[in-house]
Amino acid sequence: MPELPEVEIIRRMIAGKVEKRTIRDIEILLPRLIKWPSASEFLAVIRGKTINSLERCGKYLLFFLSEQRVLVIHLRMTGRLYYVSETMRPDSYVRIVFHLDNGDRLFYSDTRTLGTLYLLPESELSRIAGIANMGPEPLTPEFNEAYLQDIFKTRTGKIKSILLDQKLIGGLGNIYADEALALAGIRPERKAESLSSREITALYLAINKVIEAGINDGGTSFRDYLDGEGRKGKHQEHLYVYGRKDEPCRNCGTPIVKINVGGRGTHFCPSCQK
DNA sequence: AGGTACTCCTGAAGGC
DNA sequence: TGCCTTCAGGAGTACC
Numbered sequence: 001m002p003e004l005p006e007v008e009i010i011r012r013m014i015a016g017k018v019e020k021r022t023i024r025d026i027e028i029l030l031p032r033l034i035k036w037p038s039a040s041e042f043l044a045v046i047r048g049k050t051i052n053s054l055e056r057c058g059k060y061l062l063f064f065l066s067e068q069r070v071l072v073i074h075l076r077m078t079g080r081l082y083y084v085s086e087t088m089r090p091d092s093y094v095r096i097v098f099h100l101d102n103g104d105r106l107f108y109s110d111t112r113t114l115g116t117l118y119l120l121p122e123s124e125l126s127r128i129a130g131i132a133n134m135g136p137e138p139l140t141p142e143f144n145e146a147y148l149q150d151i152f153k154t155r156t157g158k159i160k161s162i163l164l165d166q167k168l169i170g171g172l173g174n175i176y177a178d179e180a181l182a183l184a185g186i187r188p189e190r191k192a193e194s195l196s197s198r199e200i201t202a203l204y205l206a207i208n209k210v211i212e213a214g215i216n217d218g219g220t221s222f223r224d225y226l227d228g229e230g231r232k233g234k235h236q237e238h239l240y241v242y243g244r245k246d247e248p249c250r251n252c253g254t255p256i257v258k259i260n261v262g263g264r265g266t267h268f269c270p271s272c273q274k
Numbered sequence: 275a276g277g278t279a280c281t282c283c284t285g286a287a288g289g290c
Numbered sequence: 291t292g293c294c295t296t297c298a299g300g301a302g303t304a305c306c
Contacts, residue, residue, distance in 0.1 A: 032282095076282095077283085078283085078284085093284095110283095111284060111285070113282085113283055113284080114282060114283055155275080156275075156276070157276055157277085158276095161277090223285095223286090262276095262278090263278080263279085
């Protein structure tokens with residue numbers, strides 16, 4: 001599942017190739033993935049637009065186009081973007097094909113078809129609530145210990161659920177939330193308000209560390225994720241707890257436990273995490 | 275505010 | 291071998 005590191009890897013791999021290219025045509029094989037506007041209007045508006053830049057906001061990709069339009073893509077669970085040369089054939093899950101003016105294409109592929117696409121004027125970006133309300137992202141100045149102290153101290157919810165709330169922290173998903181809590185030595189079911197300032201410091205450092213490691217490893221390919229050229233990341237080889245149920249903790253050897261927190265599969269070491 | 279349940283969706287995996 | 295059920299989960303929404 002693409003989280004901040006995976007989306008950032010895709011952005012970096014694709015940005016240099018699509019920027020300054022014009023979208024010559026587009027094939028919409030599964031119209032319901034397009035949330036706004038209608039598929040026919042989407043097609044009419046995007047045709048002939050030039051991609052000025054490719055940015056990321058949390059788990060959203062933002063293609064800034066000519067005439068102050070923005071193409072917004074959220075990959076959700078199984079969405080993928082590939083930049084491919086003229087000769088490559090789409091796999092059976094390609095749902096949308098962007099034809100560029102140099103003959104190359106951008107494939108939007110999605111096995112479970114939960115991804116979402118929008119096309120709107122830049123000035124209306126805030127209509128997408130997930131973007132308008134996005135909390136500070138790891139590895140930015142706004143995401144710091146003081147901010148975490150502030151949001152944790154009054155919240156009675158479980159820390160794992162707090163970490164996944166995009167309004168509070170932008171870009172964290174299930175894998176990196178589990179990993180950060182493991183690295184910080186904190187149990188996922190702890191109430192946020194129960195964390196000591198020392199634990200909050202540890203968690204702050206851990207979140208930045210796992211996100212940075214994920215990016216440096218080219219993302220985590222646990223089930224579905226592939227990068228902008230269809231390749232797997234390497235971070236799954238370095239995971240502490242996610243997907244390691246019954247396997248020995250890398251620190252103490254205790255079998256990793258899997259539970260359900262807030263409807264999400266949650267992994268932790270019952271010995272190292274307090 | 276926070277918990278729970280439900281929705282979207284398909285392929286993999288597990289049970290018998 | 292084969293059929294059926296369960297699970298994976300980001301995000302939105304409904305409801306208490």
